[in-house]
Amino acid sequence: xxxxxxxxxxxxxxxxxxxxxxxxxxxxxxxxxxxxxxxxxxxxxxxxxxxxxxxxxxxxxxxxxxxxxxxxxxxxxxxxxxxxxxxxxxxxxxxxxxxxxxxxxxxxxxxxxxxxxxxxxxxxxxxxxxxxxxxxxxxxxxxxxxxxxxxxxxxxxxxxxxxxxxxxxxxxxxxxxxx
Amino acid sequence: xxxxxxxxxxxxxxxxxxxxxxxxxxxxxxxxxxxxxxxxxxxxxxxxxxxxxxxxxxxxxxxxxxxxxxxxxxxxxxxxxxxxxxxxxxxxxxxxxxxxxxxxxxxxxxxxxxxxxxxxxxxxxxxxxxxxxxxxxxxxxxxxxxxxxxxxxxxxxxxxxxxxxxxxxxxxxxxxxxxxxxxxxxxxxxxxxxxxxxxxxxxxxxxxxxxxxxxxxxxxxxxxxxxxxxxxxxxxxxxxxxxxxxxxxxxxxxxxxxxxxxxxxxxxxxxxxxxxxxxxxxxxxxxxxxxxxxxxxxxxxxxxxxxxxxxxxxxxxxxxxxxxxxxxxxxxxxxxxxxxxxxxxxxxxxxxxxxxxxxxxxxxxxxxxxxxxxxxxxxxxxxxxxxxxxxxxxxxxxxxxxxxxxxxxxxxxxxxxxxxxxxxxxxxxxxxxxxxxxxxxxxxxxxxxxxxxxxxxxxxxxxxxxxxxxxxxxxxxxxxxxxxxxxxxxxxxxxxxxxxxxxxxxxxxxxxxxxxxxxxxxxxxxxxxxxxxxxxxxxxxxxxxxxxxxxxxxxxxxxxxxxxxxxxxxxxxxxxxxxxxxxxxxxxxxxxxxxxxxxxxxxxxxxxxxxxxxxxxxxxxxxxxxxxxxxxxxxxxxxxxxxxxxxxxxxxxxxxxxxxxxx
Numbered sequence: 001x002x003x004x005x006x007x008x009x010x011x012x013x014x015x016x017x018x019x020x021x022x023x024x025x026x027x028x029x030x031x032x033x034x035x036x037x038x039x040x041x042x043x044x045x046x047x048x049x050x051x052x053x054x055x056x057x058x059x060x061x062x063x064x065x066x067x068x069x070x071x072x073x074x075x076x077x078x079x080x081x082x083x084x085x086x087x088x089x090x091x092x093x094x095x096x097x098x099x100x101x102x103x104x105x106x107x108x109x110x111x112x113x114x115x116x117x118x119x120x121x122x123x124x125x126x127x128x129x130x131x132x133x134x135x136x137x138x139x140x141x142x143x144x145x146x147x148x149x150x151x152x153x154x155x156x157x158x159x160x161x162x163x164x165x166x167x168x169x170x171x172x173x174x175x176x177x178x179x
Numbered sequence: 180x181x182x183x184x185x186x187x188x189x190x191x192x193x194x195x196x197x198x199x200x201x202x203x204x205x206x207x208x209x210x211x212x213x214x215x216x217x218x219x220x221x222x223x224x225x226x227x228x229x230x231x232x233x234x235x236x237x238x239x240x241x242x243x244x245x246x247x248x249x250x251x252x253x254x255x256x257x258x259x260x261x262x263x264x265x266x267x268x269x270x271x272x273x274x275x276x277x278x279x280x281x282x283x284x285x286x287x288x289x290x291x292x293x294x295x296x297x298x299x300x301x302x303x304x305x306x307x308x309x310x311x312x313x314x315x316x317x318x319x320x321x322x323x324x325x326x327x328x329x330x331x332x333x334x335x336x337x338x339x340x341x342x343x344x345x346x347x348x349x350x351x352x353x354x355x356x357x358x359x360x361x362x363x364x365x366x367x368x369x370x371x372x373x374x375x376x377x378x379x380x381x382x383x384x385x386x387x388x389x390x391x392x393x394x395x396x397x398x399x400x401x402x403x404x405x406x407x408x409x410x411x412x413x414x415x416x417x418x419x420x421x422x423x424x425x426x427x428x429x430x431x432x433x434x435x436x437x438x439x440x441x442x443x444x445x446x447x448x449x450x451x452x453x454x455x456x457x458x459x460x461x462x463x464x465x466x467x468x469x470x471x472x473x474x475x476x477x478x479x480x481x482x483x484x485x486x487x488x489x490x491x492x493x494x495x496x497x498x499x500x501x502x503x504x505x506x507x508x509x510x511x512x513x514x515x516x517x518x519x520x521x522x523x524x525x526x527x528x529x530x531x532x533x534x535x536x537x538x539x540x541x542x543x544x545x546x547x548x549x550x551x552x553x554x555x556x557x558x559x560x561x562x563x564x565x566x567x568x569x570x571x572x573x574x575x576x577x578x579x580x581x582x583x584x585x586x587x588x589x590x591x592x593x594x595x596x597x598x599x600x601x602x603x604x605x606x607x608x609x610x611x612x613x614x615x616x617x618x619x620x621x622x623x624x625x626x627x628x629x630x631x632x633x634x635x636x637x638x639x640x641x642x643x644x645x646x647x648x649x650x651x652x653x654x655x656x657x658x659x660x661x662x663x664x665x666x667x668x669x670x671x672x673x674x675x676x677x678x679x680x681x682x683x684x685x686x687x688x689x690x691x692x693x694x695x696x697x698x699x700x701x702x703x704x705x706x707x708x709x710x711x712x713x714x715x716x717x718x719x720x721x722x723x724x725x726x727x728x729x730x731x732x733x734x735x736x737x738x739x740x741x742x743x744x745x746x747x748x749x750x751x752x753x754x755x756x757x758x759x760x761x762x763x764x765x766x767x768x769x770x771x772x773x774x775x776x777x778x779x780x781x782x783x784x785x786x787x788x789x790x791x792x793x794x795x796x797x798x799x800x801x802x803x804x805x806x807x808x809x810x811x812x813x814x815x816x817x818x819x820x821x822x823x824x825x826x827x828x829x830x831x832x833x834x835x836x837x838x839x840x841x842x
Contacts, residue, residue: 002513003513006452006512007509009456009459009460009505009509010505010506010509013501013502013505075337075759077251077252077337102759
């Protein structure tokens with residue numbers, strides 16, 4: 001009987017470990033923080049264009065077709081990492097709208113020249129106010145917006161080929177097919 | 180070339196750690212003294228190699244070598260030198276390297292200063308240390324290489340997270356890790372004792388100084404973290420029950436319990452298997468602390484590593500260390516001999532109560548921190564368990580702990596006389612009541628809760644003094660005799676008095692800030708004045724200033740008391756380059772009894788020229804950290820006790836009655 005007491009700690013520990021391990025082993029990525037804005041209309045906003053560009057970005061531009069909205073900045077190294085993935089999406093004829101966060105216009109232009117410009121249009125969010133309305137913690141963050149202008153997906157991490165193949169393209173195809 | 184050398188040193192250190200964790204263990208099992216001696220040489224060599232790797236990473240940061248990814252991500256050429264150095268551990272990879280560096284230093288210290296340990300025990304302890312080292316070196320090499328190079332190095336780095344560019348936080352991780360990792364020694368001793376199947380007072384005497392050192396460092400580390408939170412985050416809170424704060428509080432509570440139960444093993448040869456279990460749990464909680472921060476399971480301002488692969492690796496380490504140790508415990512602990520018996524009302528009984536309360540408090544924090552994660556794991560729902568939960572569960576346990584502490588310290592070993600002990604505490608009890616009521620009256624009221632809280636605070640200090648007075652028989656025998664007795668008291672006794680009194684000072688600080696804080700949040704334009712706790716606070720001016728790596732708006736406040744000048748406070752809202760992150764820098768004026776605290780926010784859109792300002796009056800808040808420092812001093816004084824320096828009595832002698840006076 002006395003022996004049994006000494007087994008209690010390891011049993012409790014095994015129980016706790018199973019609880020703990022579940023979210024990790026299930027592959028729930030904590031960086032995919034669920035956005036409370038999912039399935040909500042995009043916040044109303046209007047952002048000016050980069051110098052030399054015709055058009056900025058406003059919430060009105062996000063209606064009518066399924067689109068990607070990508071928050072980026074020239075100072076953000078992960079954004080550089082995901083730049084090729086954005087070009088891949090562009091080449092798949094998926095429109096991408098850019099929100100340039102807290103950037104100096106000259107740096108942003110340099111960045112686009114260096115890494116290519118996958119964006120249909122870009123709005124300059126110098127004071128980060130609009131990014132905050134989108135619930136963005138930083139950059140890069142990527143959203144998928146449906147034809148009615150509702151946010152359907154958010155990713156708070158650089159896009160990888162894996163994300164494109166298994167998440168982004170399937171979802172966009174589904175949304176394009178109507179619901 | 181140099182970073183590769185660092186990486187190579189880590190690989191070598193891992194190989195040495197592997198040797199350290201196997202050869203001495205086999206040697207101890209076979210009684211081969213040469214094999215056992217490998218443990219010491221390996222521990223020293225491992226420490227030298229890891230120190231080399233750490234020095235190389237520090238060098239890369241200091242010279243701003245932007246071919247190294249870790250430097251690019253956490254440093255910036257224009258950053259002040261101090262933060263280039265502290266930036267070494269201000270990130271995931273570097274902080275893990277700091278972790279193993281401290282572990283290796285402890286290992287080396289055991290090897291160097293453990294010459295009076297029995298050879299078999301020393302070999303086994305070092306082997307267990309080697310296993311922990313191997314696990315964490317493997318973690319670094321597999322998932323968190325600090326020496327990773329970039330093929331296309333940028334011209335400048337991204338800079339250290341501006342929140343970390345602060346002296347309080349810069350030195351918080353080293354002390355925290357000195358504490359966390361220091362408990363690994365108690366863990367290794369516990370596992371070694373389980374392998375040997377023997378725990379005796381000599382064992383406890385070796386374990387106690389290590390635990391005491393780790394506890395002191397952890398106390399300081401936690402206090403620094405809370406001080407940092409108080410003066411940087413801009414809302415004047417010093418403890419937010421944030422998961423990462425709780426992660427450091429849990430090993431502290433368990434370590435405090437361990438510190439006390441080890442006394443019982445040392446003095447009375449009792450509570451042995453419980454002390455072993457506490458050693459395992461305390462280090463496991465340190466590992467959980469590392470796990471919580473490193474896995475990204477908690478969403479909190481502190482967590483800078485969001486990488487599930489790392490989480491799984493640390494979880495694996497935790498399962499191997501804790502699971503292994505607890506399995507060993509289940510098998511071997513029942514065969515440990517039961518020790519001395521004691522009555523419930525005795526010093527031992529008091530320490531058992533202390534342990535029960537501390538471990539229950541620890542369990543409360545554990546549940547409150549992890550319950551939201553359980554729920555998330557089971558249902559996918561995200562909830563947050565906030566301060567109300569902790570206040571409702573933690574405080575009701577803390578109050579009996581505090582009240583019993585004064586009495587327990589008065590009780591003799593084996594069998595005590597509760598009435599007699601209470602009788603000797605009557606002055607302390609009366610003093611707490613009178614002082615609490617007097618302070619409450621002088622402060623002209625406030626929540627009634629302040630009275631019991633103040634009674635607890637004064638009681639802690641008063642009973643600590645009463646205990647010393649009783650020992651030296653102050654006012655009972657001639658004063659000079661009392662002084663002679665005081666000089667002869669063991670340092671450990673003074674350490675206890677200091678630590679307990681420090682806790683009292685801390686409780687007073689918590690009470691003041693929790694119950695008497697005044698705050699004013701408003702829009703102020705230059706020239707506007709606000710009344711705060713009897714002072715007039717006027718916003719004099721707001722203007723731009725430039726720092727080495729930030730631009731700021733500085734608000735200058737002038738504090739006056741009935742027209743008399745008191746202080747000028749400067750609060751800034753900084754934008755730190757190159758991250759363009761906003762950081763508040765607050766202005767504080769302290770007079771030791773209270774802080775006046777000012778923070779400036781965004782311009783108010785509704786009122787041109789006005790800024791949102793937050794002004795606080797925090798009575799007694801400095802006492803929280805003064806109390807913590809007194810507690811740490813208590814730990815240090817106790818560490819200098821002669822009996823710890825002259826080493827443990829030999830095992831044959833250990834069963835003889837204690838020669839030293841019982842404390």
